[in-house]
Amino acid sequence: MKLGEVVKGYEIITRPSNANAGKCLWAFARKEGADFFVKEYLDPKRPRPDSMGTVSDKKRRLAECRRFELHHEKLSRLLRADHLHAGNIVLAKDFFAHGTRYYKVTDRIDAADATPAELSPEDRNVLLHTLCESIALLHECGMVHGDLKPENVLLHRPEGSDLHIAKLIDFDDAYLSGEPPAADTIGGNPYYGAPEWLSYLRGDNGIRGEQLTTAVDLFALGLLIHSYLIGTAPGFPVRFDSPAAAVLAGEALELDPKLTSDWTALLASLIQVDPAKRPRIGEVLSLLNSARPPVRRAARSRVRINLTGRVPV
Missing domain, CATH: 3.30.200.20 (Phosphorylase Kinase; domain 1)
Incomplete structure (x- = not known):
């Protein structure tokens, strides 16, 4: 064209x-x-x-x-x-x-020029809610999106609204849970791919297609949520080229200490190596519904005034 x-x-x-x-x-x-x-x-x-x-x-x-x-x-x-x-x-x-x-x-969906980590807590909660509800629908239908990444989640601000919602796009690489395409044709993004997806792609560890379930999306979602809350994905050693490669080698991904304890626990379980132990999308929605802040507010320093100026105490 x-x-x-x-x-x-x-x-x-x-x-x-x-x-x-x-x-x-x-x-x-x-x-x-x-x-x-x-x-x-x-x-x-x-x-x-x-x-x-x-x-x-x-x-x-x-x-x-x-x-x-x-x-x-x-x-x-x-x-x-x-x-x-x-x-x-x-x-x-x-x-x-x-x-x-x-x-x-x-x-046509007009994407907003916005960064999730810079949105207000309320706005970011709406964004995460709409994204997770869309993923929940896919999983209810027995489908794996297969290529969750920032480029496939459009931030959209409806006309007349001050809040942003997530528009989930690009289902070309979707497949039924446990029924992926052959390893030489399966799609996905190497950075956001789950450990079992990477093993299947490589032909390692005896991973079979039936082991690629909706949990593949949950690993990617853990990385996405961390990026939306903090501004960057979880850290991992530079000798690895992806989070999944690090996890397969036994390395724990580094979550930001600003996350509250319940969100740290949830994200840690989402990005673990064993897909059977990852929580389902409903657990993510439950935590969102609890209205608990995902990120700790920076503590304000108390100050005292003396002749030399303001000194934190």
């Missing part, structure tokens, strides 16, 4: 980009007066009748395309707009093939 092109009635109104898009291009589009987000998949590519290649090669490519179509059809059946709490999940409005490429269309 290109600027000014019309793809199945969608006029492309911005120059396509592949920023944070992997093997895709994206752009904003307009149709019948409404604005949309359009993603063009660069792979798989549908063969034309006159395309180069053998008959068997074309059959293989068509079979790959059919698997791709079935995956997106399954997502559409599982994730429906009439689900409770589905309002903050950005669902596909349209999915189609055009020429040799596939396209997915969603509503």
